[in-house]
Amino acid sequence: MSRWDSWDESDVRVRPNKKGSRPRTKDSPTYDDAESGRVVQVDRGRYTCAVASAEGAEDRVVTAMRAKALRRTAVVCGDLVRLVGDTSGAEGTLARLVQIDERRTLLRRSAEDTDDAERVVVANADQLLIVVAAADPQPRIGFIDRALVAAYEAGITPVLLITKADLAADPADPAHLVSHYSHLDLTTVISSRADTQDPDRTRLSPDAVAQLRRLLCGQVTALIGHSGVGKSTMVNALTGADRAIGGVNMITGRGRHTSSSAVALTLEPGPEVEQPLAQRSWVIDTPGVRTFGLAHVDPDDVLAAFEDLVEGSVDCEPGCAHESPAGGCALDAYVAAGHAGVNGGARLQSLRGLLSSLTGSQSPSQEKTLGTA
Structure with a gap:
């Protein structure tokens, strides 16, 4: 018998590959003690999250940074996440975002229809409130149709909000726009100023606000629209927030961007809701869009x-x-x-x-x- 025949695999030593991955030395952490939260705003690598406190108390606002294991994973407004570390929400503290729960829905868009770069707008939305103005700026049915396509593709229920009805040159203009979608199962709300002498157009018809509040109760609703159509004005009326409001360029007819990032706010309770809701109502205001590409849609x-x-x-x-x-x-x-x-x-x-x-x-x-x- 030769010496080669007397060897077995235990006699073979494999030279380590410097470029190869090292074997795992421990199991991945389970984070059983992590707290659940909802991402309400993303700003330069910092994630503002709402974390539930004791029953009846307001949510804690916790700032977190993303764990290294998630560095290649996008975290967006509306994400349900798991947090560890200091989740007290005290000033100067920073928690660690270690896990993203499975998303129920994901609203996406691209810059152009032929642009493969996909942009996530919001996660876990139940409804998409498509906001257009009856005038100043003029409504574009192309944008509405694109938003409808994106909503259906994401499994989100669309709702159409027509603002500034009092500014339409023809009182029939909003009705004309509504009739354009009359054969669709699409809820439509028409809003106008409560006081036509209000130069800032910030006081809205209470009927429209009440109708929207009923539609949004118990839901997570994202608002989307061009700049200057009145998204932030309606968000302020619904949530009691003070989001910046922009006007429309008189030369181009386009709005001025005032919201730089998406932010989730809680719906302010009103008399329209007769009983307490089992879950929180969220309104997500998104930055005004100039284009709404659908490259991700077949x-x-x-x-x-x-x-x-x-x-x-x-x-x-x-x-x-x-x-x-x-x-x-x-x-x-x-x-x-x-x-x-x-x-x-x-x-x-x-x-x-x-x-x-x-x-x-x-x-x-x-x-x-x-x-x-």
Whole structure:
């Protein structure tokens, strides 16, 4: 027998690989003693969290930093997290954020439809309050449709809020916008100033505020809209906060950014709620958006946001891209027959505009305001 035959694996010593990963020497911590919290604001690597205190007491506001194990994981407003360390919330203290609970919903967008860089807006929202102004600035149905697509893709219930109804040149303008979405299962709220002589437009109609408060009770609701449409004004009315309010540039018609980061605030209780709620109501104010890209949404899923057209797609050719009748699309005939209502033609045009933008054949800037050709 040769000396090679007398060796076994215990005689072999493997040279360590300097570039290889070292074996684990201990199990990962379980953090059983960690406290639960909700991220209410993110600011330059610091995470402000609301941590429940004793029953009946206000939440503790705890500032935390992200653990090294989460350095590659985005933490966003609305995240439910686990905290260790000093969670007293005392001034100058800093807790450690060690775990992110599974997200129920995740609202996302991109800068452009062809931009692969995905941006998370909020986590764990139940509702998306899409805010547009009846005037100053003019409402853009392209933005509303994009927000609806993003909401449905995320599994979030959309609600449409039309502000500044008193500024519309034609009193029928808000009604026209509402009728554009009349074939959708979409709750719509119209808001205006309580005092038309109020130069700052900060005093809102109590009926609209009360209606919204009923809709938002017991929910986590994110507000999204262009700058200058009145998001922060409504947030202040609903929460009693003092969020900065911006106006609209008279030359460009665009709003001025006043909210630099998303912030979650608790809904102020009102007489509209007859019984105490089992869970807290949260209102998340997000910064005004200039673009709302949908690069993360598959074009085949866009049609789901157009409930009034979905039924007509049953007769489309297999693999139909819904571009034109020449490609086997049955939506034109469906709309012509009146099945999608009086606004079916405009809705179909909006759908095709979105699909063209996602495929790169149309820029989002080409999307029209309501009533334009």
